[in-house]
Each structure stands twice: as C-alpha cells, then as structure tokens.
Amino acid sequence: xxxxxxxxxxxxxxxxxxxxxxxxxxxxxxxxxxxxxxxxxxxxxxxxxxxxxxxxxxxxxxxxxxxxxxxxxxxxxxxxxxxxxxxxxxxxxxxxxxxxxxxxxxxxxxxxxxxxxxxxxxxxxxxxxxxxxxxxxxxxxxxxxxxxxxxxxxxxxxxxxxxxxxxxxxxxxxxxxxxxxxxxxxxxxxxxxxxxxxxxxxxxxxxxxxxxxxxxxxxxxxxxxxxxxxxxxxxxxxxxxxxxxxxxxxxxxxxxxxxxxxxxxxxxxxxxxxxxxxxxxxxxxxxxxxxxxxxxxxxxxxxxxxxxxxxxxxxxxxxxxxxxxxxxxxxxxxxxxxxxxxxxxxxxxxxxxxxxxxxxxxxxxxxxxxxxxxxxxxxxxxxxxxxxxxxxxxxxxxxxxxxxxxxxxxxxxxxxxxxxxxxxxxxxxxxxxxxxxxxxxxxxxxxxxxxxxxxxxxxxxxxxxxxxxxxxxxxxxxxxxxxxxxxxxxxxxxxxxxxxxxxxxxxxxxxxxxxxxxxxxxxxxxxxxxxxxxxxxxxxxxxxxxxxxxxxxxxxxxxxxxxxxxxxxxxxxxxxxxxxxxxxxxxxxxxxxxxxxxxxxxxxxxxxxxxxx
Amino acid sequence: xxxxxxxxxxxxxxxxxxxxxxxxxxxxxxxxxxxxxxxxxxxxxxxxxxxxxxxxxxxxxxxxxxxxxxxxxxxxxxxxxxxxxxxxxxxxxxxxxxxxxxxxxxxxxxxxxxxxxxxxxxxxxxxxxxxxxxxxxxxxxxxxxxxxxxxxxxxxxxxxxxxxxxxxxxxxxxxxxxxxxxxxxxxxxxxxxxxxxxxxxxxxxxxxxxxxxxxxxxxxxxxxxxxxxxxxxxxxxxxxxxxxxxxxxxxxxxxxxxxxxxxxxxxxxxxxxxxxxxxxxxxxxxxxxxxxxxxxxxxxxxxxxxxxxxxxxxxxxxxxxxxxxxxxxxxxxxxxxxxxxxxxxxxxxxxxxxxx
Numbered sequence: 001x002x003x004x005x006x007x008x009x010x011x012x013x014x015x016x017x018x019x020x021x022x023x024x025x026x027x028x029x030x031x032x033x034x035x036x037x038x039x040x041x042x043x044x045x046x047x048x049x050x051x052x053x054x055x056x057x058x059x060x061x062x063x064x065x066x067x068x069x070x071x072x073x074x075x076x077x078x079x080x081x082x083x084x085x086x087x088x089x090x091x092x093x094x095x096x097x098x099x100x101x102x103x104x105x106x107x108x109x110x111x112x113x114x115x116x117x118x119x120x121x122x123x124x125x126x127x128x129x130x131x132x133x134x135x136x137x138x139x140x141x142x143x144x145x146x147x148x149x150x151x152x153x154x155x156x157x158x159x160x161x162x163x164x165x166x167x168x169x170x171x172x173x174x175x176x177x178x179x180x181x182x183x184x185x186x187x188x189x190x191x192x193x194x195x196x197x198x199x200x201x202x203x204x205x206x207x208x209x210x211x212x213x214x215x216x217x218x219x220x221x222x223x224x225x226x227x228x229x230x231x232x233x234x235x236x237x238x239x240x241x242x243x244x245x246x247x248x249x250x251x252x253x254x255x256x257x258x259x260x261x262x263x264x265x266x267x268x269x270x271x272x273x274x275x276x277x278x279x280x281x282x283x284x285x286x287x288x289x290x291x292x293x294x295x296x297x298x299x300x301x302x303x304x305x306x307x308x309x310x311x312x313x314x315x316x317x318x319x320x321x322x323x324x325x326x327x328x329x330x331x332x333x334x335x336x337x338x339x340x341x342x343x344x345x346x347x348x349x350x351x352x353x354x355x356x357x358x359x360x361x362x363x364x365x366x367x368x369x370x371x372x373x374x375x376x377x378x379x380x381x382x383x384x385x386x387x388x389x390x391x392x393x394x395x396x397x398x399x400x401x402x403x404x405x406x407x408x409x410x411x412x413x414x415x416x417x418x419x420x421x422x423x424x425x426x427x428x429x430x431x432x433x434x435x436x437x438x439x440x441x442x443x444x445x446x447x448x449x450x451x452x453x454x455x456x457x458x459x460x461x462x463x464x465x466x467x468x469x470x471x472x473x474x475x476x477x478x479x480x481x482x483x484x485x486x487x488x489x490x491x492x493x494x495x496x497x498x499x500x501x502x503x504x505x506x507x508x509x510x511x512x513x514x515x516x517x518x519x520x521x522x523x524x525x526x527x528x529x530x531x532x533x534x535x536x537x538x539x540x541x542x543x544x545x546x547x548x549x550x551x552x553x554x555x556x557x558x559x560x561x562x563x564x565x566x567x568x569x570x571x572x573x574x575x576x577x578x579x580x581x582x583x584x585x586x587x588x589x590x591x592x593x594x595x596x597x598x599x600x601x602x603x604x605x606x607x608x609x610x611x612x613x
Numbered sequence: 614x615x616x617x618x619x620x621x622x623x624x625x626x627x628x629x630x631x632x633x634x635x636x637x638x639x640x641x642x643x644x645x646x647x648x649x650x651x652x653x654x655x656x657x658x659x660x661x662x663x664x665x666x667x668x669x670x671x672x673x674x675x676x677x678x679x680x681x682x683x684x685x686x687x688x689x690x691x692x693x694x695x696x697x698x699x700x701x702x703x704x705x706x707x708x709x710x711x712x713x714x715x716x717x718x719x720x721x722x723x724x725x726x727x728x729x730x731x732x733x734x735x736x737x738x739x740x741x742x743x744x745x746x747x748x749x750x751x752x753x754x755x756x757x758x759x760x761x762x763x764x765x766x767x768x769x770x771x772x773x774x775x776x777x778x779x780x781x782x783x784x785x786x787x788x789x790x791x792x793x794x795x796x797x798x799x800x801x802x803x804x805x806x807x808x809x810x811x812x813x814x815x816x817x818x819x820x821x822x823x824x825x826x827x828x829x830x831x832x833x834x835x836x837x838x839x840x841x842x843x844x845x846x847x848x849x850x851x852x853x854x855x856x857x858x859x860x861x862x863x864x865x866x867x868x869x870x871x872x873x874x875x876x877x878x879x880x881x882x883x884x885x886x887x888x889x890x891x892x893x894x895x896x897x898x899x900x901x902x903x904x905x906x907x908x909x910x911x912x913x914x915x916x917x918x919x920x921x922x923x924x925x926x927x928x929x930x931x932x933x934x935x936x937x938x939x940x941x942x943x944x945x946x947x948x949x950x951x952x953x954x955x956x957x958x959x960x961x962x963x964x965x966x967x968x969x
Contacts, residue, residue: 010667506665507698509685511712511763525702
C-alpha cells in the first residue's frame with residue numbers, strides 16, 4: 001500500500017496535478033454532472049427511484065409500434081397528376097425502432113458506398129482522380145438546415161428533379177416524392193458516407209503492399225484476394241467509420257428539422273433526436289413543462305450511442321476520426337484502369353459526387369441568386385444576401401456570437417485536450433483509462449442530450465448566476481462546444497505525442513529538467529503543429545455545432561450563434577428571402593471549413609520527420 | 614565521480630521480471646559494461662540507475678547517498694540514448710546548452726562550456742546545425758557532448774554505437790574509451806555486442822533473464838566463464854557433453870562415448886564431483902596444429918567436415934564420431950574434405966563446467 005502511495009506521489013508532480021485538475025473540473029462540471037443529473041431525473045417518479053417512465057414509454061405504442069406500418073410506397077392522384085410517394089405512411093416502427101432502423105440503414109449504405117469509393121480511389125489510377133478526391137469530400141462541409149431547404153427545392157413534387165425528369169426529359173411516367181424515413185436515410189447516407197470513405201481510404205493505403213503481393217505470390221487474386229487479405233486488414237478502420245456514422249445519424253437534428261421545413265410534418269419527425277428536441281422546445285418557458293418521459297427517451301438514446309461507441313472502441317482504437325492518416329510510407333499498389341473499368345468507375349463516382357454534393361452546391365446558388373423565390377430554377381444573380389451578412393444586424397450578431405463562442409471554446413478545448421492527451425500518453429496513474437474514455441466519449445454523446453443535461457443541471461443549481469441557462473445560454477454554449485468537440489483536439493494532440501519518442505523527454509529529465517519544464521520546452525514545441533491544427537479544426541467544428549446551439553439559444557435568442565439563426569429561418573419559415581441569408585451564412589461556414597482544413601493539412605504535412613521515430 | 618552501488622535491485626513489468634535482484638558495485642572512474650542478449654534487462658538496469666524507472670525492490674547508491682527515490686532530474690547523471698534523443702527543434706548548440714540552462718549558468722559561461730565540449734567531441738563549427746542536418750556519427754557525438762557538458766556524476770550509455778555502421782562503430786568505441794580515460798568519469802555502458810564490450814570495458818557484467826551471470830574483467834569473463842551461458846554467449850565454442858571421470862588437483866578429465874578431454878574448472882566456487890554430468894567448453898581459436906609440449910594438451914584426430922575461409926584464419930569443423938569440433942587454423946592450411954587431421958588444445962584452455 002505504501003508502495004502504491006509512493007508511486008502515486010512520484011507520478012503526481014505539479015504539472016500533472018494542474019493538468020489533472022483542469023481535465024477533471026471541466027469534464028466533471030460540463031459533461032459528467034449534467035448528463036448524470038439528466039439520467040437520474042429519468043429514474044425518479046414521484047420522489048422515488050422507479051422505472052415508471054421507461055415502462056410507460058415502452059408500452060405507449062408510439063415508442064415501439066406493434067404491429068409496425070410497413071407500407072412504404074404508394075401511387076397517389078394529386079393536382080400534380082400521378083405521384084409515386086415513398087415513405088409517407090411507412091415504414092413506421094415507432095420512435096425508438098425508427099431511430100435504430102434509420103441509423104442502421106444509413107450505416108450499411110454509407111459503409112458500402114464509402115468502402116467502394118475508397119477502394120477505387122486507393123487502388124486505381126484514372127484521369128480526373130484528383131478532382132473526385134475533392135468532390136467526394138464536399139458532403140463533409142456542414143451547411144445545417146439550408147441544405148434541407150435545397151433538398152426541398154430539388155426533390156419536392158414540384159422540385160428540380162421532377163421538373164427535369166417529367167417536364168423536360170419525360171423520362172418518368174409520374175413524379176416521385178420521397179419523405180419520411182426513406183428521405184432521412186437518403187440525406188444522411190449522402191452526407192455521412194465520407195466518414196467511412198476517409199477511414200476506409202486511409203486503411204487501404206496503410207496496408208503494406210507486400211502482404212497482398214505475398215498472397216498473389218501464393219495464387220490468390222481478384223475477389224479472393226480482396227476478401228481474404230485486403231478487406232480483413234482494412235476492416236477495423238471501416239468499422240470505426242461505420243460506427244461513427246451510426247452514432248451521428250442517430251443524434252442528427254439537421255436532416256429531420258430540414259425535412260420538416262421542406263415538406264412539413266411527417267414520419268421523419270418520429271425519431272428520438274427530433275422528439276427530444278421538440279419536447280424541449282415546448283419547455284422553453286419553464287423546465288417543469290417538459291414531460292419526464294423525455295428524459296427516459298434521452299437515456300435510451302444515450303445508452304445506445306455509448307454502447308456502440310465503447311464496443312467499437314474496444315474493437316479498434318478510434319484514432320482515425322481525427323482525420324490524421326499516417327499516409328503511405330511505401331509505394332501503394334495503384335493500377336491504371338482500362339476502358340472496361342473506366343466506364344463503371346466514372347458512372348459510380350459521377351453519380352455519387354453529384355447527388356452527394358448538390359446540397360452544398362445548392363446552398364451556394366441560393367446565396368447568390370433569387371432561387372429561393374424564383375420557382376424551379378434561379379433567374380437572377382445577386383449579392384444582396386451576402387452583403388446582408390454585414391448589414392443585417394441580427395445576422396451580424398449571430399456571426400459575432402459564433403466567433404466569440406468558438407474562439408473561447410477552442411482555447412478551453414486546447415487546454416483540456418492537451419492536458420488530457422499528455423496524461424493519457426505519458427502518465428501511469430490510476431484513472432488514466434477513464435480520462436482517455438471521457439475525452440473521446442463526447443463524440444458519442446448526442447448533442448441534444450448535452451443540451452438537456454445543461455438545461456436541467458444549470459437551471460436547478462445555478463439559477464440566478466452567470467451559468468443560468470435562461471439568462472445566459474451563451475456562456476453555457478462555450479462550455480458545451482468545449483466538451484462536445486474535445487475529442488478532435490485531444491486526439492490530434494495525442495497523435496502528435498505518439499510521434500514524439502519518449503526518450504526525447506527522458507533526455508531532458510536526465511539533464512535536470514522538471515516535468516513541467518520538460519513539457520514546455522520539449523513536448524509542447526514538438527507537438528505544436530498538432531495543437532494548432534487541432535485548434536483550427538475544433539474552431540470550425542464549434543462554428544457549425546447544431547444540437548446544443550439551437551436548443552439552448554431558444555432560451556435567449558439574442559445570444560444565438562449562426563446555426564441557431566439558420567434553424568430559425570428554416571424551421572420557423574420566417575419572412576421570404578431570409579432563407580437566402582441563411583444560405584449566405586452557409587457559404588460563410590463552407591469557406592471557414594475549407595480554409596481551416598487546408599491550413600491544418602498544410603501544417604501537418606510540413607512537419608519535419610522527427611529523429612528516433 | 615562516484616561509486617555506484619546496486620543492492621538487490623528488482624524491477625518487474627507486469628509478470629515479467631526485467632531485473633532480478635541485481636547486486637553489484639561500480640567503482641569510481643570505472644568503465645563498466647552490462648552485456649547480454651536483447652531482453653536480458655541491461656537497459657532497464659541502466660534506466661533504473663538514471664531514475665527513469667524505479668525499482669520494485671532494492672536500493673541504489675551514488676557513493677553513500679541513497680538515490681533510490683530521487684527523480685531523474687535530481688540525480689545528475691548524463692545519459693546517451695540509443696536513438697540519441699536529440700531534440701529536432703533545437704540546434705546543436707541549444708541541445709548541448711539545455712542542461713546548463715536548467716542549471717542556471719550565465720550566458721557567457723554556457724557559451725564557453727558548450728564550445729569546449731564540442732571541441733572535445735570534434736564537432737566545432739557545427740553549433741548552428743539542426744540534428745537532421747548531421748550524419749549518424751555526428752548526431753552520436755552531439756548526444757555525448759550534451760551528456761558530458763553538465764559534468765555528470767555518472768555517464769550512462771545505452772547502446773550508443775548500435776545505430777552506426779560497422780567501421781564508424783569501431784572508430785567511435787576507441788574514441789569513447791580514450792575520452793573516458795581522459796575525463797576519468799564513472800561510466801556505465803550497455804551493449805549486446807560482445808566484441809565491443811570486451812574492447813571498451815574495464816569490467817563487464819554479463820546478464821541473462823534479468824540476472825547477473827558473471828562480473829569480471831574482459832579477459833576473465835572471456836577466458837574463465839563461470840557458467841554455460843557466459844561460456845556460450847562470449848565467442849563461439851564447441852560444447853561437449855560428458856561425465857566427470859577424474860579430478861586431479863586442478864585438472865579434470867571428462868569422458869564421452871568415444872573421447873576423453875582434460876581441462877580445468879574456472880573457479881573454486883564451482884562444485885563438481887566425479888561421475889556427474891558436465892560440459893567441456895572449447896574455443897576454436899585455442900586449437901593448434903602443432904604444439905611444443907603435447908603432454909599438457911588434448912590431442913584430437915578426426916575427419917574434416919567442412920572448411921571456410923574467414924580471412925585472418927581458416928575455420929573448419931572436425932568430426933570425431935558423434936562429436937564435432939569447431940577449429941580455427943592458419944589461413945594457409947586447407948586440407949581436402951574427408952581427409953584426416955590432428956589438432957591440439959592445451960588443458961589449461963579447456964573449461965569444464967557442471968551441467969546445470
């Protein structure tokens with residue numbers, strides 16, 4: 001026992017104590033306590049512990065619908081003529097199963113599309129490859145809510161797609177309308193597949209080519225080679241991507257809110273994330289108006305997300321989501337495609353690129369033309385909406401709010417992320433694994449749950465203080481960003497520390513430098529590029545955070561950030577023309593993201609190869 | 614300059630015992646080497662001395678000061694890491710000056726000392742280079758200069774030459790030895806290269822599986838191995854299993870199915886008894902084709918199985934029934950395969966060790 005204490009005393013130098021305190025304080029107050037508080041709330045019925053809300057939820061019939069409605073396609077006569085309607089009446093399995101169904105389908109489709117695209121890009125050479133490399137990543141650029149409006153413009157009954165197919169080309173005998181769960185699956189697949197694509201791509205190029213050459217040498221080729229060697233080696237990366245897609249799909253609010261804005265109510269609202277959000281929007285006035293079963297719903301959603309996350313974390317370490325691939329140290333196996341291969345590859349990639357990037361392209365068109373009010377096609381170019389970013393006071397305030405929140409959040413994130421990463425990478429203290437898990441877990445905690453937790457916790461214990469959500473949601477947003485986007489900075493820094501050989505720090509210690517001195521003179525300068533790059537990414541991901549922004553800002557709209565303003569415009573269907581201003585904001589976000597990712601890539605590539613690594 | 618003492622030092626990593634109750638003392642100004650195969654615990658022992666690992670049991674003393682619980686930055690040791698651990702974001706000057714800055718020397722004093730030590734390791738003029746702009750040998754000298762400039766109590770060297778090419782390695786080890794003798798600094802060296810250890814050290818500790826197998830001067834551990842591990846680890850040898858037939862004073866006779874070998878036991882502490890199984894250790898370089906006094910030597914006649922030209926000598930394998938001897942002979946002696954040759958090996962060169 002005394003030995004353990006001695007060891008602990010040795011490990012807990014002043015630097016570690018400071019770092020540990022920062023991590024525990026921030027993660028404790030702004031993640032663990034609010035979320036635990038919310039979980040606890042779900043188990044309290046009339047003052048005592050109970051499963052009442054869970055039981056009433058599960059037996060309500062809306063949560064799990066028995067029997068499910070499976071009719072998902074119908075042909076209807078309308079003023080537009082015959083319409084093939086997909087997803088209006090069904091499938092509908094009830095709120096819980098709908099969420100699981102959508103997330104599972106999105107995971108499967110995104111997995112197949114992402115893996116296929118990654119394999120083509122990693123293993124074949126063809127004209128225009130670099131163009132596709134960029135195009136395939138366009139869906140990563142978040143333009144919350146506005147992209148759904150574009151979707152409505154394109155996919156609605158009188159939208160661009162039907163106009164082209166029926167009125168111009170006469171290729172279809174009837175119009176098509178996709179709504180409900182199929183629409184959710186379609187949108188989320190197209191916006192989330194890049195996560196699988198990136199993971200799979202880096203897995204494929206990180207496979208030592210000699211492993212495949214050896215298999216070929218022994219007689220394997222084609223599909224056999226792929227199924228026995230290539231796929232198994234890449235599977236951890238692909239699975240990690242697919243699991244993240246599942247979680248992101250389940251917590252997504254952008255697509256369901258956007259669909260509601262575009263098509264009105266429908267089955268796309270009958271999912272967990274939307275139901276929780278909707279319930280809380282109603283409880284703006286006072287927290288008591290929120291039905292307690294909502295907390296139970298949130299707990300179930302949290303449980304699913306965390307189980308999926310921990311399972312995949314156990315299966316593979318989740319380092320790839322920081323988008324830091326080590327890159328090929330060897331010459332990868334790339335083959336030139338013949339004409340018979342080129343045709344299917346082009347058909348696949350072009351279809352994918354167009355359908356996946358049309359929301360972003362549409363947002364840009366919306367921002368620069370009168371498309372929002374002109375009908376099927378835009379008729380006039382204008383810079384009116386872009387200039388509104390500066391001239392419209394409400395918009396300018398949202399931008400200012402976003403910039404302030406994201407900057408402060410980034411500073412906090414870097415402090416916490418660097419501290420946590422350093423402890424995890426270098427210290428042998430009990431609880432290290434817990435810190436590792438806590439600093440990556442936020443990626444799996446649905447934002448709506450963080451928002452709900454904040455509302456409950458801070459309204460209960462911090463009423464009439466600066467942390468009162470009804471009075472000052474902006475301050476809470478700063479911390480919610482800090483916690484929710486922490487995994488990006490923590491993992492980027494951690495990846496940097498893994499590249500710094502420990503002997504570099506030991507050499508300094510050997511020469512008389514204390515732990516703190518070693519950290520500031522050796523470790524930090526060596527990982528500074530990772531810190532900066534992680535900071536830039538965190539900043540941008542904070543700018544486009546949706547869930548907590550739109551939930552908490554409702555309490556005091558004057559403190560709302562960009563995404564809140566955009567949601568108001570789309571969901572509340574405010575005055576005509578404001579959609580275009582939201583699109584202009586979307587363009588601003590796109591530019592910020594492209595800039596950040598380019599800078600970050602530039603910095604990390606410029607890094608000198610460290611000695612002894 | 615200090616004497617370094619280890620008392621029953623044990624270090625475990627999980628279930629693996631990396632260092633197993635090591636006790637020894639390293640004298641002031643001595644060049645002391647830990648030698649052993651990879652994973653034998655030699656580097657861990659060095660890191661325990663540096664304070665980069667703390668022992669689970671046992672104590673470490675620098676002279677009479679118990680440093681067991683002292684953090685590495687308070688021990689004043691100078692360590693050279695296997696990969697040199699040069700900081701890529703600092704110039705050569707900054708790398709070397711680091712320890713002096715920590716110790717709060719004045720700028721002019723730092724400059725003076727750094728330039729002095731760079732001259733000592735023959736790197737003058739390269740102060741402003743970055744480590745990546747240096748060759749492997751130069752990097753190695755920077756690491757050495759960085760460790761020496763703080764005038765450490767003990768110099769710790771963890772396989773410092775293993776990343777250099779063969780030629781440079783030989784040059785550097787001579788230089789290192791000269792430098793150490795000049796500075797008279799207690800030096801602890803870790804290597805898996807037995808030739809390096811023999812050439813460079815005042816004393817060697819041969820380690821295996823965390824334990825010290827033998828400590829002694831180079832010729833002692835080489836010529837008088839006290840156990841089979843040391844006997845077989847240092848140099849090549851023919852190991853012949855048999856039974857002790859006779860013990861006459863220092864001279865011991867070992868019998869096998871078809872031959873008798875006479876040799877000596879390297880140490881009085883080693884107990885052997887007539888009739889018990891034992892081994893004879895015969896080094897190939899101890900054989901000769903002719904000998905002045907055949908009455909004090911074993912004589913073996915066998916057929917040549919193979920020969921190979923090594924350079925300074927010819928190596929061949931001679932078969933005596935089911936026994937095979939590895940023998941070095943003069944480079945001009947090149948008998949045809951399957952021919953019969955006769956070789957001698959003096960009794961005093963044959964080591965007899967009990968079966969463990």
